[in-house]
Amino acid sequence: MLIGLTGGIGSGKSTVSALLRARGVPVIDADEIGRAALTAGSPLLPEVVEAFGSHILDDQGQLDRRKLRAEIFSSPTRREQLNRLVHPYIARQRDLEIDRLRANHSVLFYDAALLLESEARTLMDAIVVVACEPEVQIRRVMERDGISRQQAVDAINAQMSLEGRLACADYVIDNNRDDMAHLEKQVDELLALLTQQAGRHTPQEK
Numbered sequence: 001m002l003i004g005l006t007g008g009i010g011s012g013k014s015t016v017s018a019l020l021r022a023r024g025v026p027v028i029d030a031d032e033i034g035r036a037a038l039t040a041g042s043p044l045l046p047e048v049v050e051a052f053g054s055h056i057l058d059d060q061g062q063l064d065r066r067k068l069r070a071e072i073f074s075s076p077t078r079r080e081q082l083n084r085l086v087h088p089y090i091a092r093q094r095d096l097e098i099d100r101l102r103a104n105h106s107v108l109f110y111d112a113a114l115l116l117e118s119e120a121r122t123l124m125d126a127i128v129v130v131a132c133e134p135e136v137q138i139r140r141v142m143e144r145d146g147i148s149r150q151q152a153v154d155a156i157n158a159q160m161s162l163e164g165r166l167a168c169a170d171y172v173i174d175n176n177r178d179d180m181a182h183l184e185k186q187v188d189e190l191l192a193l194l195t196q197q198a199g200r201h202t203p204q205e206k
């Protein structure tokens with residue numbers, strides 16, 4: 001089973017992914033693939049620099065991720081421009097990783113904030129939404145990334161609403177509380193259900 005894991009920025013997808021991985025369940029991460037796509041030396045970086053300008057590079061020629069992030073969250077046109085350049089690469093890598101992992105795992109996850117807005121949605125056997133109220137997202141993203149409230153709000157507004165996501169969910173993980181034990185319990189319950197559905201046991205942590 002290929003399970004889509006999604007949720008708004010700062011909702012806790014990576015935190016849930018870490019809990020899944022600690023339980024031996026593989027997670028393909030769209031953000032990780034996106035980061036690899038724009039490292040110095042990658043063929044995509046020059047295309048992004050051509051589209052956005054060399055001011056998005058730092059003194060060492062690396063992508064200044066904070067700068068590019070500020071640009072795409074304050075301009076839908078800029079965001080679509082970046083998506084057009086990077087999303088085909090993410091999709092190709094995702095499909096390669098799915099093929100590689102499927103051979104040995106009965107349950108695997110694909111973690112992507114934009115899952116429900118993309119074609120990837122049709123590949124998933126089920127959708128898990130990490131649900132978090134916007135105020136909690138804003139607080140967590142401001143703390144994690146050291147950005148202003150307005151930047152956090154802009155990022156949330158660039159994505160599907162919580163209501164929109166919940167309407168697509170087969171399973172919801174509530175991550176409004178700052179309570180890791182509560183989150184772990186939900187992850188364990190989800191895995192028990194999926195393992196049962198897959199008809200086989202997931203690999204145990206080594």
Ligand SMILES: CC(C)(COP(=O)(O)OP(=O)(O)OC[C@H]1O[C@@H](n2cnc3c(N)ncnc32)[C@H](O)[C@@H]1O)[C@@H](O)C(=O)NCCC(=O)NCCS
Pocket residue numbers: 008009010030031034035038065066068069072079082083086087112113114115158159
């Ligand atoms: C703009 C970039 C350089 C900012 O990098 P940064 O290290 O600050 O953030 P990171 O990549 O960890 O993303 C953090 C979160 O921002 C949100 N986000 C990122 N890109 C987008 C986007 N194009 N549209 C909406 N939300 C986005 C997601 O919730 C994501 O989980 C980077 O996010 C990027 O290259 N984005 C384009 C690729 C993409 O769409 N990635 C998300 C795949 S789901």
Ligand SMILES: Nc1ncnc2c1ncn2[C@@H]1O[C@H](COP(=O)(O)OP(=O)(O)OP(=O)(O)O)[C@@H](O)[C@H]1O
Pocket residue numbers: 007008009010011012013014015016031113140141144175177178179180183
């Ligand atoms: N249950 C929780 N209790 C306390 N802190 C949490 C909890 N869940 C997440 N956090 C914290 O909130 C922040 C956002 O979580 P995380 O990075 O997992 O979100 P995300 O959905 O992966 O974000 P993004 O869309 O930006 O990739 C992190 O600093 C994380 O440590």
